[in-house]
Amino acid sequence: VRARIVAVGSELLTPFHVDTNSLAITERLNDIGCQVVGKAVVGDDVVEIRRLVEAAIGAVEVLVVTGGLGPTEDDVTREAVAHALGLPLEIEEAIVDRIRRRFAMRGLAMPEINRRQAMVPRGAYVLENANGTAPGLCVEREGTLMVLLPGPPREMTPMLEAVIRDRLAPASGGMTLARRVVKVAGMTESDVDTVAQPVYGRWTSAGVPIETTILATLGQIELHLTARAADRAEADRALGTAASELQAVLGHAVISVDGRSLEAVVGDLLRAAFWRVAVAESCTGGLLTSRLTDVPGSSDYVDRAAVCYSNRAKTAWLGVPSTLIAEHGAVSEAVARAMAEGVRAEAGTEVGIGVTGIAGPGGGSAEKPVGTVAIAVVSDRETRVRTFRFVGAREQVKDQAVRAALNLVRRMLLGV
């Protein structure tokens, strides 16, 4: 089964935005053995969209179009597809009612222009949108299934899942692609590859062949494993074995073999130990606690955090002696440790984390350049303190410091 993907949106033709929806769509299509053979981006332009729809009919089995389903004049995907298929567009009152109820839930009246979103090419199948007003549409012609989805990922993703489950998977008949993501922290990309390549290099010619791609983001390496097999269970078995082989060579640098995020792993470990955590942040500005609390249910183990930009706050809230700051500097292992101990004592939690550093662009010195970050993790059993030198702009330094802190907590909780 071959697919094309079209992303609609004039902003995607500027120097500022790339189409990223197609990545998630490709992943899910691959899951059911459907290969993406082409992608396109067009503006909110009825002629161009129509041209791409016409070119796909009869040429590929699946065409996924995202975007251009909003309520405004420049949302023209519905019109373009109706023109390409020679179908009239009709307002479906059931959809109007659904949109009206969505607005009513927020105490608002539906603006008249939102009626546009209820226009359906005659005979098309309507996909409900649980997270927005724009319904999706499915329509088939000459063996090509056209799937129109809204652009915002939050709306698009669950609708895509539904189409794949209800329409595409049953028709896919056989081979499946299954994926696993192995996440690694605290190693460079080349170090991971040096250790892992001899292992994953063998998999391409295995009974169930597995392709491996390494993806490096700041402070985290991901190994994406893709297995192709006759059924899901067989592919999953092969991926399970493969993940174990990687874990055997990479050791405790492996965060997770099931795609779980670092903050979710830390949360699971805290929950398992019945421990709660308190955080004292300076240069990360609240991002560490925000990341910890992105995990649903994290209120079970996150008690509180102090974001202390001023030294006064460090002294008043955390009891960090001003003499300690004067002696070692605000960015120092001594202060990171005092912050972690202070917030832990304040909150009465089992674990305390302290982060202090220079996110930049200002504030660096020869001795402590921008990117210098001291991190301390304390419990009643032990204290771990480390100083890092991160490179990159302000937001990158914050991000790397958060990952390093979470990884330090993870390793302490594991005792490794």
Next chain:
Amino acid sequence: VRARIVAVGSELLTPFHVDTNSLAITERLNDIGCQVVGKAVVGDDVVEIRRLVEAAIGAVEVLVVTGGLGPTEDDVTREAVAHALGLPLEIEEAIVDRIRRRFAMRGLAMPEINRRQAMVPRGAYVLENANGTAPGLCVEREGTLMVLLPGPPREMTPMLEAVIRDRLAPASGGMTLARRVVKVAGMTESDVDTVAQPVYGRWTSAGVPIETTILATLGQIELHLTARAADRAEADRALGTAASELQAVLGHAVISVDGRSLEAVVGDLLRAAFWRVAVAESCTGGLLTSRLTDVPGSSDYVDRAAVCYSNRAKTAWLGVPSTLIAEHGAVSEAVARAMAEGVRAEAGTEVGIGVTGIAGPGGGSAEKPVGTVAIAVVSDRETRVRTFRFVGAREQVKDQAVRAALNLVRRMLLGV
């Protein structure tokens, strides 16, 4: 002048890679007034590439193709273009010599397969590649200039510069495209469009025509304005006037007319007033403070923040009376206000912000469903408190609450 861009490479059809070359190409084409009207990605597939080349001939004035010029069997861009144009491919010995010299410089013999890179569709113009072995090619047909460039950015970029300088800029007649982003908060996309469309609708036929696109993300609407004019100054002048017209109808819902983020605007306002801010967050888990401190230099006006997941922390650090929590509930305007007042008093800052809510997925009730967030902003002059009902998953609720809080601060600082 209209352009299309095609990126060739099977890796660009996996879930892991996006085409980013097209962003740099778009930027340079826009500089000379050339608008990108479509982009495509295809694999190393001679039939698909040929199809895209044929579709572009006569339809657009410029077609830029990147990738597929390497020496291996799967690099088929040259063949595809030659087929599309019905031209024979001929080896140019001058190119072979150049490639051979490149290898010799590194003390290597040229592998025989690299002769493929010297194949040129008869009559095409050869673009030298200072950073690699693959030469680029230019060929014109029916008013369409086709430019073939290698994929690696280090090779592609200088060759693109050369083509633009030598071939495209002289033919462009000096038009330029300039852009502006107008950001709006606290209005729905439909409301913005209802008010703004009568204004921007007139611009398309103005002396300096301006195209407008509306981009809606959670809690923020962006209007992207693109002006086409003979020179940069004229385009910028027209955009300045246009931005003022939008501001006149949208009023204080406009955050910025120069692309500045909401947190940067809030920072500028705080700095201008010589005011500092302290934050008390619950459901946003530190994200509000992290966003505020993403702005370089924010340590000038951010003093501290308390992230209080436990009621105990709200009482101990912020002095929120436990009776108040018992009476109104932790998620209430009374508690948001007490948090804002408490942290402001603790820190001795001019402004205090309090945010308390239910990010979900758990914790909701019939009276206070998931997404309910109370936000208070206090100064010595006034107190503003509001309750919002956001929809979406945990991270979306956090994000919308952060934007709403920042917008509330912005409006209070502006006194509107």
